[in-house]
Amino acid sequence: MKLITFVANGTTHVGALDATGSRAVSYTSASRGDPRMASMLALIQAGGTILDDAQAMLDSHPADAVFDLDDVTLLAPLPDPVRFRDCSLFIAHLQPALRGLARSIAEEAEDPETEYERLVATGNFDTPDVFTREVIYYNGDHTAVSGPGRLIVAPAETRRLDYELELAAVLGRTTTNVSDEDATDVIFGYTILNDWSCRDLQRVCMESMLGPSRGKDFDGANTFGPCIVTADELGAPYNLDMTAKVNGELWSAGSTSTMHHSFEDAVVHFSRNRTVYAGEIVGGGTVLTGSPIEIxxxxxDGDEVELEIEGIGVLRNRVQLPY
Known part of the structure; x- marks a missing residue:
């Protein structure tokens, strides 16, 4: 199933796309008050037979539970994740991104090329080995969520907003100490993530060695959508085409086959002597070439960004920039 959260006639619904992909079936309406269908988070946390019941409603539903997609507003499919962590599973992205960051710093110098070479020679713009050995992540703001079609308004102080093309996993079980063999069963489904990044603000904050901070922390900074594809429908997520277009022009292209770590690795890592929760979102990190800083x-201002991942769909947003 392709699960969605949407607004129709002033009411928020949880539901799914029908087989045509052009209509939304509301579980909120079709279930006639079933609390498990009150929200996407409630559906995910319900466990048990919830997906079988949801599939039955998708196959057979009352006429008043169906809406044309043109008549609804899609929200982030999980607007209120209980937690959001973004990982560096695609480590190939890091080196060109760091070098791109060095170039952006060098632009301010009197001799940009000489300054760039000096910065690179420091070694501070090389990928640390720890990214290869471990699943490295930061805790994102799970309240700063936005969805398809949302205007992304960059903070007034930034002069460099980037998109980041990412696959994300949604966890479906609350558990601890997950084994390698059981990790796949913890994953409920997958969605697209645009991890908007203010590179100039990030650059300053990273000097603290405490993470990206304000560089990735503003209203709507974490855009998810357009749907959550359940794990049983998508299957193994490690050979999917990924693209980013800006105003219809292809800027980024990659594949999930280039992930160094897997989502299962992340689940095992996060759950070691700790609890992971149904309703968490785990970002996979940016695919190689998946951000303007690399290329x-x-x-x-006004650009339209479209992120597409095979089997999931297209996540489309326009940006409002202060520069």
Missing amino acids: GRRLK
Whole structure:
């Protein structure tokens, strides 16, 4: 199933796309008050037979539970995740991103090329070995969630907003000490993540060695959507095409086959002597070429960004920039 959260006639619904992909079936309406269908978080946390029951409603539903997609507003499929962590599972992205960051710093110098070479020679813009050995992540703001079609308004102080093309996993079980063999069963489904990043603010904050901080922390900074594809429908997520277009022009292209660590690795790592929760979102990190900082390009005010991942769909947003 492709599960969605949407607004129709002033009411928020949890539901799914029908087989045509052009209509939304509301579980909120079809279930006639079933509390498990009150929200996406409630559905995920219900466990048990919930997906079988949801599939039955999708196959056979009352006429008043169906809406044309053109008549609804899609929200983030899980608007209120209980936690959000973004990982560096695609480590190949890191080196070109760091070098791109060095170039952006060097632009401010009188001799940019000489300054760039000096910065690179420091070794501070090389990928640390720890990213290869471990699942490295930061805790994102699970309240700063946005969805498809949301206007992304960059903070007034930034002069460099980037998109980041990412696959994300949604966890479906609350558990601890997950084994390698059981990790796949903890994953409920997958969605697209645009991890918007203010590179200039991030650059300053990273000097503290405490993470990206304000560089990735503003209203709507974590965009998810357009749906959550359940794990049973998507299957193994490690050979999917990923693209990013800006105003219809292809800027980024990659594949989930290039992940160094897997989502299962992340689940095992996070749950070691700790609890993971149904309703968490785990970002996979940016695919190689998946951000403008890597390819020497910049977003402009009013640009439309479209992230697409095979089997999931297209996540589309326009940006409002202060520069």
